[in-house]
Amino acid sequence: MPEGMFQQHLFTHPFVTIMGRANRRIGTTISMEEFCAMKHVVVSLSGRSVDAYDRVIDESSIKRSIYLVTPHFLVVPLILEQNPDLIATVPRELGTTFDKYKAIRVPPPPTALPRFSLRQHWHPRLHHDRANLWLRQLVKKPSRTIRSRAGKTGAARGRLPYNHPMPNTSKPLTAFLMTEKGHAFLKSTVERHGHLFAHVVVGEDETLDKDYRDEIIALCEAHGLPWSLRKDFKEIGSEYAMAVSWRWLIQHPQDKLIVFHDSLLPRYRGFAPLINGLINGETRFGVSAIFGASDFDTGDILFQAGVDVAYPITIAELIGKITGCYVETGMRVLEALDAGQALTGRAQDNVATTYSLWRDEQDYRIDWSRSAIELARFVDALGSPYKGAACLVDGRPARILAAEAVGDVPIENRTAGKLLFVREGKPVVVCGSGLLKIWKLHYENEPGDGLPLGKYRVRFS
Secondary structure (H helix, E strand, O other): OOOOOEEEEEEEEOEEEEEEOOOOOOOOOOOHHHHHHOEEEEEOOOOOHHHOOOHHHHHOOOOOEEEEEEOOHHHHHHHHHHOOOEEEEEEHHHHHHHHHOOOEEOOOOOOOOOOEEEEEEEOHHHOOOHHHHHHHHHHHHHHHHHHHHOOOOOOHHHHOOOOOOOOOOOOOEEEEEOHHHHHHHHHHHHHHHHHHEEEEEEOOOOOOOOOOHHHHHHHHHHOOOOEEEHHHOOOOOOOEEEEEOOOOOOOOOHHHEEEEEOOOOOOOEEOOHHHHHHHHOOOEEEEEEEEOOOOOOOOOEEEEEEEEOOOOOOHHHHHHHHHHHHHHHHHHHHHHHHOOOOOOOEOOOHHHOOEEOOOOHHHHEOOOOOEHHHHHHHHHHOOOOOOOEEEEEOOEEEEEEEEEEEOOOOOOOOOOOEEEEEEOOEEEEEOOEOEEEEEEEEEOOOOOOOOOOOOOOOEEO
16 A cells, blocks of 8 residues: 555454365364365455455464465355365455355354454545545445444434544444553554554643644544544443543443553552652652542552663653553553453552642742752653743743752852852752752743853842
8 A cells, every 4th residue: 555545444354264064174163273274265356365355364373275366255155165175264244144145154263363454545635525525434334334233322423523433332442542652552552453442532731742632643544543532522332441641530330441540559649640750769660550440540450561760861751661561551451352351450559559649830830949859850850741840030930941960069058049150051050958950941931042041140949
């Protein structure tokens, strides 16, 4: 497929193996040895086996012998009926239909076969073309009709605009995603487990430098996943809901709601655990996948993953490290759902529980009476994607975006917040203990860099 093409998911087909009823080599089940030894019929529009619809089987570790290639699915049962020693692999819907005519039988596959995703593709220049849009909607409509005929509800969801297709309630999972962590989770899992997603709800946060809203939407569009913004989303139609980097309440049964929390619970239950952990100088961070609960972050733990860190480290660098933990725990949840396994967790140790309080604009203010080491961690914890540590520079609101603790000197009349030195054009400020060298500063609502300061007698508060 050429790069840059739009695509939209229509169906995800599980594969089944079929054979003629006269086949005597295979009993009620088929082993992997028998599957590989039998001669196969494959379907390919091009007539080449490398373009077969079920080529995902050959791309896995399964090796088989291809005897015949045909461009038509409908002739497959006739071929198998007349040639009992042949077998074929077809989408489950077709296998079920063929089985009704008593010409073939469908034994359980020897292993979980890969799934096949059927998509429609179109050129970017036709993305907003009304005629092409009508045609894409027409092609997409049967997949929605099939889902509704299966007894699924959701008439109100049919009012969602085209870019936000009706949630596919035949799939088990609605994902609530936002920020870099949500984007990384989707990017790392969609190829392997995208068929599980009924709908993706995308969150927005204007307080961040970059909230990854557009990147998450682009992934959904590229892989044909139905999506909507949080403000447009109506209701959950799937069995499970999953929240990655989400900050709003989700109304869903607790044993079907999976929440990812930025700490190795039971420590740092609550709000802003990464920021507060960095400020406190924690050396190990992680992610916990837990069930929902009536009290925040108290649900049973499904999976955890952690990472060790060394200082200095910024919040952006920590988020990058933690993202791998999101992918690891998220993949384990999706693999369990994909395998049809029941999700079970373990209770948290309430004796070891600690809580992490919410933060607002007042909590961004620098307390210059603290040590320089603490303030360096404070600045690193509140940098991009956040606004930065706040202070006043001779009364002017400013944000410090980068700083480091430097060696202290004896000061007879120590006054925290006063400028002491200028080193390499950067101010060195007196703290409760130690000195803080400021590398990057800007004044609020003023363009450009706030350094150098322009004068020596400056007070930070």
